[in-house]
Amino acid sequence: VKKKINWDETYPCRIMPDGKIRAVGCALAMQGSGIAGLDTASARINLNDDGTYALLIGATDMGTGCDTILAQMAAEILDCEFEDILVHAADTDISPYDKGSYASSTTYVTGNAVVRAATDLKDQILAAAARQLSVTSGRTVAAEDLVLGPKDVTGSGENSDLTISLAAVGNFATISSNQSLTAQATFSSKTSPPPLMAGAAEIEYDPLTGVVKVLRYAAGVDCGTVINPNLARVQTEGALVQAIGMTLYEIVAYTDRGQPQSNSFLQYKIPSRMDVPEMSVEFFSSYEESGPFGAKSIGEMVINTPAPAIANAIANACGARMRTLPILPEHILRETGVLKD
Incomplete structure (x- = not known):
């Protein structure tokens, strides 16, 4: 300076x-x-049946671009394209709880909630893909053997020949098992x-x-x-x-x-x-x-x-x-x- x-x-x-x-x-x-010990934010993210993701947040984008950066964080965790994260923000009918876009809290507080939710969903996707690939391949496939990619889940090591699309994982979970893949997380910090x-x-x-x-x-x-x-x-x-x-x-x-x-x-x-x-x-x-x-x-x-x-x-x-x-x-x-x- x-x-x-x-x-x-x-x-x-x-x-x-x-x-x-x-x-x-x-x-x-x-x-x-954010305000330590007070600000709280939640985020929910779903795998859609077409392989895209729906990110639900309660923070309002007031021109700061928080919808964009929160989608970037989710895309980084899920290793997908930014465009595959569909953000639904600040709808009091469906949005998870958030204290609000104030006190310089959104990137730090809501961002941490998004990272936690996306990490949980990633684990769920790999577990669901492992179950489906075990059935179709006749092998015992563990979630640890799989890698989540932008459009599909692929195997590694001895299972490197296995692959299943995210759309197939989402479709099966939603339609066949009647249990959609969704994760929600809440974050509040004792520090600022x-x-x-x-x-x-x-x-x-x-x-x-x-x-x-x-x-x-x-x-x-x-x-x-x-x-x-x-x-x-x-x-x-x-x-x-x-x-x-x-x-x-x-x-x-x-x-x-x-x-x-x-x-x-x-x-x-x-x-x-x-x-x-x-x-x-x-x-x-x-x-x-x-x-x-x-x-x-x-x-x-x-x-x-x-x-x-x-x-x-x-x-x-x-x-x-x-x-x-x-x-x-x-x-x-x-x-x-x-x-x-």
């Missing part, structure tokens, strides 16, 4: 030829992965492993008007194993933009009678594309032993660093230590003594 933001060349500030001041500031943050982040902002400050513009932002994120790099990156970048808006623009104002004045986007300003700085996001993947495939959370943690980083940059630019949000130009000018009440 220090290298990406050119910290050594910019810290604490530089006065530009037009009189504006460029400065840098940084911040560190950590969050949790923290994701970590370092962020640094370069700003341009106009001492005449008090206006602050974020020129660049660099972020280094440790969220454990990054399950889906593309989703993690866009979630991080989106959170950074949201945090910049919270820090510099967004304010809710009321009249003396309690009526909201910020009742439209004409009054409630959010960052436009013109306000989005050059961003650099790098992931430094640790491995969380208790997480699914080593993953931790990422949701809330990535919104935490811009406000203190920008505030520190403002302090380096003009000496004003801002401690409330949003940091508006008039607030800075009052703090520096340029503007009097």
Whole structure:
């Protein structure tokens, strides 16, 4: 992060030829992965009679991509194509219990439930395939002798000539034995492993008007194993933009009678594309032993660093230590003594 933001060349500030001041500031943050001892999630996964899988979860995808990463986890355990996992999410009639998509819990808490359910189902599939292959081959076939693949179950060692399709396994279990192959698991953790982040902002400050513009932002994120790099990156970048808006623009104002004045986007300003700085996001993947495939959370943690980083940059630019949000130009000018009440 220090290298990406050119910290050594910019810290604490530089006065530009037009009189504006460029400065840098940084911040560190950590969050949790769900609420320890409270958050609980369940997942159920079935083998369909066509050889595909149905994954039922109670977590809601709010744009974070959790449907995608949970399907990826199931596909990894079941050694199948991602497209073969059909996700049915957040239907209160059929979904298993989940506390909800909050507290940065979905990847860690619901992900662990999905891994447990998929592992259980895999064992059931191999056991069912072993029974069927024992009948058709006339041999004694054990589940340990079989390997689950994307479309079928095959034998190994002395039974390497044996194979049966997943569709046949699912069809037989559903129709012939009247017992579908399904697994459900629940997960709750006594710990909440923290994701970590370092962020640094370069700003341009106009001492005449008090206006602050974020020129660049660099972020280094440790969220454990990054399950889906593309989703993690866009979630991080989106959170950074949201945090910049919270820090510099967004304010809710009321009249003396309690009526909201910020009742439209004409009054409630959010960052436009013109306000989005050059961003650099790098992931430094640790491995969380208790997480699914080593993953931790990422949701809330990535919104935490811009406000203190920008505030520190403002302090380096003009000496004003801002401690409330949003940091508006008039607030800075009052703090520096340029503007009097």
